[in-house]
Amino acid sequence: MAKQRAAVLGTGQTHHRSKRTDVSMPGLLREAVDRAMVDADVGWSDIDAVVVGKAPDLFEGVMMPELFLADALGANGKPLLRVHTAGSVGGSTALVAASLVQSGVHRRVLTVAFEKQSESNAMWALSIRVPFTMPVGAGAGGYFAPHVRSYLRRSGAPEHVGAVVAAKDRRNGALNPHAHLRQSDITVDSVRASQMLWDPIRYDETCPSSDGACAMVIGDERAGDDSPAPAWIHATAMRTEPTTFAGRDQVNPQAGKDAATELWRQAGITDPLSQVDTAEIYVPFSWFEPMWLENLGFAADGEGWKLTEAGETALTGRLPVNPSGGVLSSNPIGASGMLRFSEAAKQVMGRAGDYQVDGARTALGHAYGGGSQYFSMWLVGAVKPT
């Protein structure tokens, strides 16, 4: 079944900070929404539907926040949907919004995702001790660290590669005026000297805790044609798998591989490393860059770290990864996936400012969530798909 063509008409995001106590939750979202609508050159009457995403409710302690956000999102009298797929939610929210256009149901959809981490404590919320179990949970870092260790063992990657990722992403973040952490002086050595939090993950290899929001306006083909620099959506994919089952590959999950295979198939990509100009990949802990490079098919199994070590994922490399600074520089969890999707769009729109990848025509946006259970991704391009 053929999809209608769709394009990103505009993007907007907040200045991400550890605490945005100057704004309410609705005010935080509106900061991103207003910027996206200006960028897309649309008014409220142009918006047909609103799709909002955020991470688990315990993260802010607001049940069904979409209900009290309706006024702020201009959603009264319009369809309003909320999407929830844990940390990948920003990506899957964008894909739900895109599908409402690709299906021909709506002409222009506003989509927004957010997190106000300062109102709660995600580490606490992710370590709730369920009766009858061992209280060994230690937040997201504690969950992912053993799987990072497995990757190190499996790939034989040298220990410093994680620090290479962290130093690169934080230096990229220093070029991004919206980034939470902007550390132009960080080095591989300083990352390696930082405290080991969840061995083998160090402090500087860990994402920050941020307040922030991201929004986009997605339009149909006619809206894209009328837009001066749209990001055309070439392919979208989402896949899911259970958190645990016997024989599950926790390092290189099947759901991620399947989603990537489908994405490249839809876009007619046969050699992702050569045919994709830049990628915004969900990397909350440094080692997930090489892990996802393999999962996405940019590198063979066990070889992803070689691209990183060789500098190929730096801003000037063959495949710049996270030129915006990525999740390691800003992590408003619910918004982090949408930030990856919108930063990919900004690259092909030519609107990435100081971290613009020269000549970027095709870009990947990627998100994952839960215990590496949810994967969502899109490929956007400067040229309308044929």
Place this chain on the structure above:
Amino acid sequence: MPEQPLSAPLDIGFDYTRSVGPVLGRFMTALAQRRVLGVRGSDGRVHVPPVEYDPGTAEPLDELVDVAAEGTVVSWSWTADPLPGQPVQRPFAWALIRLDGADTALLHAVDTGGEPTSVRSGQRVRIRWADEPVGHIRDIAYFVPVTDPPADAAPTAPAPPAATSPEPGTGDDTASVDTVITPVHLNYTHSASLEESRYLRALADGRLLGQRCPACGKVYIPPRGACPTCGVPTTDEVELPDTGIVTTFCIVNVPFLGQRIKPPYVGAYILLDGADIPFLHLVLGCEVSEVRMGMRVRAAWKPRDEWSTTLENIAHFEPTGEADAPYASYAHHL
């Protein structure tokens, strides 16, 4: 009587903070001064409590106006048995109250001295202020009828945590409320599945009970009642030894809120001999730096008189001193 699943309380709570933004911030600030503010919408209507964005046009609103501390009950519902934390701690009415000067109704409590026949729609009510307002909706302790209010003050829930302002304690009444604290407590009854309950009851006897999938033959511990891969019911029980290997692990060095074990500690995936899936547990009995992937371990059980229906009967796992398992033997469990 058929076998019953095990249940236990799961109580969680957190004092969430809310940065209220410019509009609700002024509303809260005024409450601390025993004034009620509404906001004028694009159509001229006055919203109480104020809304930050216009419900019709979505435009930001900023024209705040004073309204009266007295108004009319639009509708109501009787609460015969107040819950802990509700504003009035004797039978009261939740009511939608339109304050004089407002066009929308505010939800709050009306105290009639516990008398349900003394509340009605159309009734005139007025605010009974809290003794020490702090910049919170609960500065309005409750409402009482203008005519024939109850003779005594209503018992009320403890005061909410104080709001914070940019310059706390300055006594400057222009200091605006920035953030309010919203404690949330959830009290669940967590129930284990029947299969997990059998496993937990076996743990109370010092036994480790798993289940084998009839289709793929994989052994799950804890048992799940169905195979997640094959989707078929699992009934075949398998008793497993308390020895196995560490597949992978992390060393937790970071302290955090609610943590139950003092860092540093090793959180490890333990694959019991004969099982096809690992579970998370602690490894002690050696330096954290000596823990290895593939290391052979044995359960260190707590004293028998401390056993109950929990995996915590095993205090931790400790090295057996045997040779490590070869990587190839557990690579497919990572």
